[in-house]
Amino acid sequence: MTSRECAALALSVTCATALFTAAPASTAPATAAPVVAPLGGDQGQTRARDPYFPLSGNQGYDVQHYDLGLDFTPASHELAAEATITARAERRLARFTLDYSGPPIQRITVDGREAAYRREGQKLTVVPAEALRPGRDFTVQVRYGGRPEPINDPALGLYGWINTDDGAVTLNEPDGARTWYPVNDDLRDKATYTFRITTPTGVTALANGEPQGRPRAGNGRTTATWTMAKPMASYLAMVAIGNFDVTRTQVDGIPNITAYDPAIPGDDSFLHSATAAAEQWGVTKFGRYPFDSMGGVIDPSDAGYALETQSRPVYDSPPDESAVVHESAHQWFGDSVTPTSWQDIWLNEGFATYAEWLWQEEHGGPSAQETFDGLYATPAGDPFWQLKTGDPGRDEMFNYDVVYLRGAMTLQELRSTIGDDAFFRLLREWNERYRYGNVGTCDLIRLAEEISHRDLQPLFQAWLYTAAKPAR
Template sequence: MHRRIIAPGALAAASLLLAIPASAASYSPGAPGIGDPYYPYYGNGGYDVSHYDLRLRYQPKTDELQGTATILARTTQDLSSFDLDFLLDVSEVRVNGAKAAFRHAEQHELVITPRTPLAKGTPVTVVVRYSGVPSTKSAYGFDTWHRTPDGAVAADEPEAAWWWFPSNDHPSDKATYDVSVAVPDGTQAISNGTLRSTRSERGWTRYSWRQDKPQATYLATLAIGRFDITTGTSERGVPVLNAYSKDLGDNDGAARASVERTGEIVDWLSNYFGPYPFAEAGGYVPNTTTGYALETQTRVFYSPKQFAKGANTSVVVHELAHQWYGDDVSVKGWKDIWLNEGFATYAQWLWSEHEGEGTAQELADHVYASHPADDPFWTVAPGDPGADDQFDDAVYDRGAAAIQALRDEVGDTAFFRILKGWPKSHAYGNASVADFEKYAEQISGKPLAGLFDTWLYQRSKPAVGAVRSFAAAGTAGKAVPQPKSWKKIEAAHGGHGR
């Protein structure tokens, strides 16, 4: 279940105003939230981050994390103070080289007051020194730091950064990353992007990773433990790095039989979505008790439970499809989640067809026929599902059926132009469902507002015949067989919820 965050109190806001020098009376605090209606106090106002440099040291035995985060940003208003989203203990903050006052507020806010107020458009370098035991921290009754027998994992949605680095935690503020982590010899540290160097000294080994393309904060990941690492290159030249905990037990073989097909699947997806958008691909399977997978950018997180019933390439397809739909092009706001989950699910439908386990049309027919008109399934609107239903089955299944409906309406030629052109048109940026509708109309030359409203926003089952190919599926008394791929596809759903 996802949470709505309680607004910081008026008293806290008043104390911030009192802290502003008289000479800076025209300056004001940055908002403690970026303004997303689903999570009003995630992210922060007043600045835009361009780069995170994280230099960390982690002891697996005690779960102690020490870090220095250097954040490069630019102000978007005249600022007397600003917030970062963070939970660990802070010992020092500097803003443009000078020590700054700081305090923790509410449950996940670090409020920073620089020595000198910051004018709009000012480049800012923020250095935060911190330490703590992430597994002892929680906010709003939950935590996203996952301990393993030999280390820990940071991977969750819609929030995970608070437990290991200070950030502007909202997908609309993407940035590049350098993540350098020192761990005891024999332990490895895995993160996003490309491994730039490995250096050992005095019983510690430092792993330095670089993500050189913009990345949302929830897509940043850190995995520490003892891994078996495999490397290779896809036929189209994409480097691939995968990692598996050495204690996966009975799930080890099925995990490898799935994730080791990453290069093949990346190349296959490129036929539909265009060239792979990042410098490297891959995934990792740590020994966690979590049950979900997550599209952490370039290095997908998989739970061993995804492979408890055997190999599952479908979930690999889902998470790798997100590298285009969700990571390359990220949501403007969390209500736009259909752009992530609907398209990743549709990629599974295309893979099902490729594997001979059910066509996309058969899967769409099954979704339509298996939910009667009074099923609550139809009351969730994939185009704006609400925070509580952000990862509901309807966002995935009805969301993918909406894409099949679009395909029926515009025809295959225009549809596959849309599918491939969209990531290129908004590369490394953010977009909304409204942006996608506009793009689809532009490419197809057809008005699509009615179709999008029917499939994404109406809280009722689309009428029989609303889309031609669904008519037979909706005919009373006609059963639609469950495609062979269905259960594997469903395994990728809802895993982000806790």
């Protein structure tokens, strides 16, 4: 299939090279700042924005690393922070924007020199003392402080920085990172991270990746440092602060670090063992594990869901086996291999849901085909079939029937069409070829056709881009 044919299949929006169309903007908390930056000059927007979140991101620069110094006091939920962003200019930047709707800003510097700035909605415009040349590496430091607040979206729910009874937890999907640090919130701009989290001594702080030595204590406060050395999309960044029982072991040489709020009744060992089993099984299906540690955090909040934060998913309550398999599978599908656009979220949720079906198939449950058949019996007039899985719309991007279940059904239909050998080769090749990168549905179609030597356009058109029950 050519790029032109694939673009036509998905109404010119699924290929990574396709032009995005406009969509309603997300609702952002109103914020303001007393320092006003002049508005002339280049701000860096060069490529099309995400159709579901057109306010997010800036493609005029490429972030390499975020160093987040977070000093948090659970009793008051006050945060004092400094974010250091290392980036490279892709074009001349007389000014540039970051996504930020967090606490008040105290100071911004670019390469150590004071910078003017302006806040408007979720955008923070920064004006360096002198314009940044294309190809130049630069460093932005933003000092800020106050009480972060989450986003509570009528369609997407509660996300971002969420204060808990004993601390806080961050759940950023889709665009909540801006509630607690300045960020280039573009799925395509992955970066590495360092988290330096200071809390009152006795409070535990966790984040993505691996701890760097023992926490440093002094003057009644303790600083824990964590690093994520593999590229990470900003919606997957995580910190969890509070009272936790932490368990650390090794699984095939990879640290398994899980944390459990002791206030929760139940078995605090299940998450640890289930995570190890799910990740080991995932290696046999999807290829080598993509990160340097694994684990999970159980931290009650008002969110009411789990999230596949990179290397260490967060669960709002003790998960069952299927939930652990689902979030573990996301480490391959979504975290390592990340969609280029949010309209392709089925590439995350359809694959993770299908991993649940595969797990059940191999662990005494129904086969994936039996699960598919039960869902396919849903009558054609049911709302189950009345949205497009490959483009559900911003407000329906977490629709369980449309994105999760019908996404998994698409994969089962693909498996039935191309056969098990080609299908399971596809799962492994997908993760090997696109590891740490970004993809669109067209990339999946091209790879599936390459492996199977079949024209799969009708299958994907029917299952992803038709708001109706596909014929079989």
